[in-house]
Amino acid sequence: MTRNDIAPRLARGGKSIYGAPLGILMLEARFPRIAGDMGNGETWPFPVLFRVVRGASPERVVLNGAAGLLPDFVDAARDLVDLGADAITTNCGFLTLFQAELAAAVRVPVATSSLLQVPWVQAMLPPGQRVGVVTVSKSSLTPAHLDAIGVPRDIPVEGTEDGREFFRVLIRAEAQDMDVALAEQDILDAGRRLVARHPDIGAIVLECTNMPPYAAALRDELGLPVYDIYSMITWFHAGLRPRRF
Incomplete structure (x- = not known):
């Protein structure tokens, strides 16, 4: 068999690393x-x-x-x-x-x-329900952050600033180690406050990319769908x- 008899199988180049898009x-x-x-x-x-x-x-x-x-x-x-x-x-x-x-x-x-999901999730909810957001810092989430991706300014939001572990370790960098149980409690507390203040919430979107480890626990606690950066x-x-x- 000659070279001309072999069907070409062309591998495309142009990158340094493959298989991780x-x-x-x-x-x-x-x-x-x-x-x-x-x-x-x-x-x-x-x-x-x-x-x-x-x-x-x-x-x-x-x-x-x-x-x-x-x-x-x-x-x-x-x-x-x-x-x-x-x-x-x-x-x-x-x-x-x-x-x-x-x-x-x-x-x-x-x-x-993760907040890019808010309009999608809202479109899936029944009439009379809306999306709520749990964020690492409610006071820092400004209208400019929401406007940039088409999230309504009046969306219900709750943060973890007043918690015992999550905010102080992740944002304030007061420690390199973290008590995971306390961090989870901060997320659950924020979720409970959110739905208590806004009983029309039908689903939660977690803003912070460090929150997915606690999404299942929050779903169990609130009985509502929870979306995050992993989803x-x-x-x-x-x-x-x-x-x-």
Whole structure:
């Protein structure tokens, strides 16, 4: 058999890394990323690419509006795309502020926040029900964050600022270790306050990408559907690599 008799099987090139179409922009932090956390590689049922944006601490992004960090996020996103990412996401829901700019800069699909799910979930609820949000910092979630992705400004929101563990470790960086039981209690307390104040809530969206480990417990506690960054990114990835039947 000659070379001309062999049917070509062309492998496409142009990337440095293959088989991991999703790139995740990470804040710079040292708290424990337990199973279910977006920054734990074992959370995902598919390979991902991580890129830490140096200087982008949770406190700077959440409490200070990510001031001055857009160029750093753009550079990091472009680096992930150059490596092989076909789409970009981030590990902080407050980065909705950069949704339009990142999508324009990298020209691949970008999903900056779990809050992008709010309009979808609202469309699925019966009349008279609405979506509620549990966030790491209610006082920091401004109209600008909501407007950037089309979330209504009057959406019910509850935060974890007054909790004993979650906020102080993740945002204030007062410790590198975390009491997971106390962190879970902070999420449950916020969820209970939210539905007590707004009994018309029919589903919850968790803003913070560190909250998926507690989503099942919150669902059990409230008896309501709970959506988070895990639910959104598994959907996002399904479009990048559709299942073959």
